[in-house]
Amino acid sequence: MGVSGARPPGAVDEAGAAEAVREMFDSIAPRYDLLNHVLSANVDRLWWRRTARRFREVLARPDAAVLDICCGTGDLTMALLKHRPAGARPILAADFSRAMLSRGARKFGGPGVGARKPGAPYAVALEADALHLPLQSGSLDLIVTAFGFRNLANYEAGLREFHRVLKPDGQLGILDFSEPGGLVGKAYAVYFRRVLPAIGQLVCGKAGAYNYLPVSVGNFPPPGEMLELMRATGYVECEWQPYTFGIAGLYTGARAAIA
Numbered sequence: 001m002g003v004s005g006a007r008p009p010g011a012v013d014e015a016g017a018a019e020a021v022r023e024m025f026d027s028i029a030p031r032y033d034l035l036n037h038v039l040s041a042n043v044d045r046l047w048w049r050r051t052a053r054r055f056r057e058v059l060a061r062p063d064a065a066v067l068d069i070c071c072g073t074g075d076l077t078m079a080l081l082k083h084r085p086a087g088a089r090p091i092l093a094a095d096f097s098r099a100m101l102s103r104g105a106r107k108f109g110g111p112g113v114g115a116r117k118p119g120a121p122y123a124v125a126l127e128a129d130a131l132h133l134p135l136q137s138g139s140l141d142l143i144v145t146a147f148g149f150r151n152l153a154n155y156e157a158g159l160r161e162f163h164r165v166l167k168p169d170g171q172l173g174i175l176d177f178s179e180p181g182g183l184v185g186k187a188y189a190v191y192f193r194r195v196l197p198a199i200g201q202l203v204c205g206k207a208g209a210y211n212y213l214p215v216s217v218g219n220f221p222p223p224g225e226m227l228e229l230m231r232a233t234g235y236v237e238c239e240w241q242p243y244t245f246g247i248a249g250l251y252t253g254a255r256a257a258i259a
């Protein structure tokens, strides 16, 4: 297996890669939501909703312990919250970029945030690194992540850390971009590699992040390899569900009941 992890330009090792990713997201946080919706023509909302729906059974259990890791500005967290019952245990929403997380916390935060009804489901923000989660082993029923896993400095270490904190039978969902094949793939490649970085630079005033996005997707293991890595790190029932012609897709798996 040739998989390792994200390597933004200039990063020579895993610590450098993580630092570069964190700084990049801190710097684009003020424009992140706007750009996301513009660049994806709001299709990202459908992807988050579809991902949340996939896990509705576990989300419907009031006592389920749920983590949205790499939650960023919290849109997946908001979609997950729609499936939580009143009075449910809060979702943990974690990210290592304080600038992204603080924006998320304004959307999904606890009873003090906005005009929340008493008992309405909410999430708590946790500043944490996905590769070193400050959580007890075997404590979570569900880990979900959207467009963050691809940015981890070591994919295998990420899967192992998620495995450590999941309960036996606990579920994992990883939503991320993919490179579709055929004609759609060719058209999309032009948009993704040329148009998207140009718009990103125009709106953000920074070239780096939106040049890095297509490069990081190109370096991310294709579905077959990701599924193999999930199985090798202790997950069962591993599947990949393509979304929108395979532009994105959801990896699902469960921690083996006896591990």
Ligand SMILES: C[S@@+](CC[C@H](N)C(=O)[O-])C[C@H]1O[C@@H](n2cnc3c(N)ncnc32)[C@H](O)[C@@H]1O
Pocket: 018, 021, 022, 025, 069, 070, 071, 072, 073, 074, 075, 076, 094, 095, 096, 097, 100, 128, 129, 130, 131, 145, 146, 147, 148, 149, 151, 152, 153
């Ligand atoms: C592309 S954003 C996705 C945010 C959000 N999940 C969404 O769907 O819009 C990726 C996020 O992953 C976070 N991230 C990347 N590597 C991380 C790590 N090792 N630990 C915690 N967060 C990380 C970044 O800070 C960023 O907020």
